[in-house]
Amino acid sequence: MALLELIDVKKYFYEAVGGLIGSTKVIRAVDGVDLTIDRGEILGLVGESGCGKTTLGRTIVRMYEPTSGKIIFEGKDISHLPPKKLGGLRKDLLIVFQDPSTSLNPRRKIKDVLTTPLLQYGMLYDKEKQARELLLEVGLSPEYAEKYPFELGGGEQQLIATARALALNPKFIVLDEITSSLDIPAQARLLNLLRKIHEERKTSYLYISHDISVVRCISKNIAVMYLGKIVEMAASDELVENPLHPYTKALISAIPLLDAEWKPIPLKGEIQRAIGELKGCVFKERCPFQKPICLEECPPLKEVSKNHWVRCHLYL
Amino acid sequence: MLWLMLRAIAGNHRALFGFTILLIYIIIAIFAPLISAYDPLSTDMDHAYLPPVGLGGTFEHPLGTDGLGRDLLSRLVHSARIDLIIAFLAATGAAIVGIPAGILAGYLGGKVNRVVQALTDAWLSFPHVVFAIVLIAALGVRWINLVIAITVIDWTRFARVIRGEVFGIREKEFVKVAETMGLSNLLIITSEVIPNVLPTILVVYTLELGIAISVEALMSFVGLGVEPAIVSWGNMIAEGMSYIRTCWWPVVFPVLAIMIIILALNALGDGLREIVDPRTSRVLR
Ligand SMILES: Nc1ncnc2c1ncn2[C@@H]1O[C@H](COP(=O)(O)OP(=O)(O)O)[C@@H](O)[C@H]1O
Ligand SMILES: [Mg+2]
Numbered sequence: 001m002a003l004l005e006l007i008d009v010k011k012y013f014y015e016a017v018g019g020l021i022g023s024t025k026v027i028r029a030v031d032g033v034d035l036t037i038d039r040g041e042i043l044g045l046v047g048e049s050g051c052g053k054t055t056l057g058r059t060i061v062r063m064y065e066p067t068s069g070k071i072i073f074e075g076k077d078i079s080h081l082p083p084k085k086l087g088g089l090r091k092d093l094l095i096v097f098q099d100p101s102t103s104l105n106p107r108r109k110i111k112d113v114l115t116t117p118l119l120q121y122g123m124l125y126d127k128e129k130q131a132r133e134l135l136l137e138v139g140l141s142p143e144y145a146e147k148y149p150f151e152l153g154g155g156e157q158q159l160i161a162t163a164r165a166l167a168l169n170p171k172f173i174v175l176d177e178i179t180s181s182l183d184i185p186a187q188a189r190l191l192n193l194l195r196k197i198h199e200e201r202k203t204s205y206l207y208i209s210h211d212i213s214v215v216r217c218i219s220k221n222i223a224v225m226y227l228g229k230i231v232e233m234a235a236s237d238e239l240v241e242n243p244l245h246p247y248t249k250a251l252i253s254a255i256p257l258l259d260a261e262w263k264p265i266p267l268k269g270e271i272q273r274a275i276g277e278l279k280g281c282v283f284k285e286r287c288p289f290q291k292p293i294c295l296e297e298c299p300p301l302k303e304v305s306k307n308h309w310v311r312c313h314l315y316l
Numbered sequence: 317m318l319w320l321m322l323r324a325i326a327g328n329h330r331a332l333f334g335f336t337i338l339l340i341y342i343i344i345a346i347f348a349p350l351i352s353a354y355d356p357l358s359t360d361m362d363h364a365y366l367p368p369v370g371l372g373g374t375f376e377h378p379l380g381t382d383g384l385g386r387d388l389l390s391r392l393v394h395s396a397r398i399d400l401i402i403a404f405l406a407a408t409g410a411a412i413v414g415i416p417a418g419i420l421a422g423y424l425g426g427k428v429n430r431v432v433q434a435l436t437d438a439w440l441s442f443p444h445v446v447f448a449i450v451l452i453a454a455l456g457v458r459w460i461n462l463v464i465a466i467t468v469i470d471w472t473r474f475a476r477v478i479r480g481e482v483f484g485i486r487e488k489e490f491v492k493v494a495e496t497m498g499l500s501n502l503l504i505i506t507s508e509v510i511p512n513v514l515p516t517i518l519v520v521y522t523l524e525l526g527i528a529i530s531v532e533a534l535m536s537f538v539g540l541g542v543e544p545a546i547v548s549w550g551n552m553i554a555e556g557m558s559y560i561r562t563c564w565w566p567v568v569f570p571v572l573a574i575m576i577i578i579l580a581l582n583a584l585g586d587g588l589r590e591i592v593d594p595r596t597s598r599v600l601r
Contacts, residue, residue, distance in 0.1 A: 083496065095493075
């Protein structure tokens with residue numbers, strides 16, 4: 001059964017453009033996303049920086065109100081419920097941010113950082129003991145309780161930020177590039193923790209990263225995003241072994257594989273900002289297989305084989 | 317926290333200088349009766365206008381006496397009492413009103429912010445000296461009314477500075493995290509906001525102590541401060557001014573006492589600012 005369902009979710013930002021007349025320009029950060037995440041599912045979300053992953057994650061946890069579309073969590077439409085009105089659902093729908101050095105209060109001890117959310121929900125009975133237990137659970141020394149965030153390394157800080165969310169035992173967590181700023185051993189440590197928690201508690205994750213190789217090793221399914229739209233979605237192995245969308249192919253070919261034949265598919269140009277009116281396929285400017293129709297119509301997301309969806313005129 | 321604070325102060329020259337002098341003043345104020353050999357109010361016309369030691373005076377009256385033969389050293393150290401009491405009460409009063417106003421306006425925004433902003437703007441548009449004179453004229457010349465006047469006028473200093481600071485803190489990611497976790501406003505303010513404005517509060521409080529002492533001097537000088545029956549630095553200056561042409565020391569010593577403590581408090585304030593700025597110091601954590 002679906003835990004979270006997104007129906008045609010859009011999130012536009014409006015930026016004032018100066019000048020005599022003074023108009024606004026539209027940034028289509030998330031532009032019509034349909035997704036379903038089941039209980040206990042880990043969905044990976046990949047795409048280059050600037051494609052709207054963070055915006056989508058923050059819209060899901062209702063840091064942002066969607067411009068249109070529906071967000072349904074546990075059968076309840078939360079699209080326009082202000083975060084303060086989510087009530088009991090609030091603690092089941094959490095997010096961990098990319099940069100732990102800014103998402104932890106620099107002036108509070110780790111034990112306070114970890115246990116303040118518990119206090120809010122009446123789950124705090126022994127601060128010292130619970131802080132120590134949480135530290136042990138994420139594989140850190142209980143002595144860290146008395147330290148301040150900046151005394152820890154980046155990987156340890158991110159473990160703390162993650163532990164703080166896990167303490168509330170949420171049903172769903174958005175993990176936004178949480179390993180991106182870490183070195184490889186720290187990444188592995190955090191991923192192992194997430195796997196362990198997932199096995200024990202069946203917590204669902206939306207795992208956001210620009211690095212498809214990291215996403216692959218934790219997610220059951222992967223969605224690929226480009227300029228606010230999902231362009232391809234499939235089971236992890238299927239997506240990596242049999243990518244269909246030219247953008248996915250380019251992303252995967254950018255990972256050096258053991259395969260001797262490896263040759264990156266060149267991507268033309270840079271990712272753009274989704275500003276103003278859009279006509280045709282989101283990927284048209286950079287696509288090596290561009291056809292005339294690609295400039296005219298945006299293709300729909302189509303299921304080309306079981307559970308493998310792609311948004312490309314090549315497969316229509 | 318207190319221990320860290322002291323350790324940080326010890327590591328900063330300006331803060332250490334200011335803190336040491338403030339501490340000396342506080343000790344002098346507490347032990348004033350032990351330090352001074354005379355009643356600061358008892359007159360002795362036979363020994364009026366005695367000069368201080370070094371200008372022909374004796375150690376019986378180390379700083380000399382005033383026009384009524386009162387011992388200046390005794391008057392000076394007793395004045396420290398009322399001046400420090402006024403300073404701490406007034407700064408605390410202004411803090412008690414101004415800090416919550418600044419935090420609520422800065423964190424909640426919206427209506428609360430507009431009300432606080434309107435009040436602080438209105439306060440700013442009115443010259444403080446005129447405001448103080450009007451208040452004392454209405455309340456009467458008593459030292460406690462001076463405390464009330466300073467509180468009423470200077471709470472906006474706390475409110476303005478802290479409101480601005482909290483505006484910045486509210487946008488920090490760790491506050492956003494607390495919000496997405498559903499923490500109540502009260503819990504966010506106490507656990508995320510206050511620990512981060514505490515340094516600023518300390519700085520403003522220190523500076524406010526100095527401001528209160530100069531306000532005491534100014535208001536007492538024009539006869540609208542501490543009642544004449546109580547000895548204060550401002551009253552000493554006011555009385556001494558009437559015969560400053562014949563004898564200068566009864567005015568110069570309280571002026572020096574005020575200058576030194578204000579200098580020290582400013583140094584402590586600046587030092588605290590350096591200490592709590594993470595770019596210049598990592599000691600305070
Ligand atoms: N608060 C905002 N205001 C205006 N534009 C924004 C805001 N947040 C993100 N954007 C824009 O939306 C697009 C998607 O950004 P983001 O969601 O951060 O992408 P990603 O996380 O994939 O790197 C970018 O073009 C970015 O500049
Ligand atoms: Mg991002």
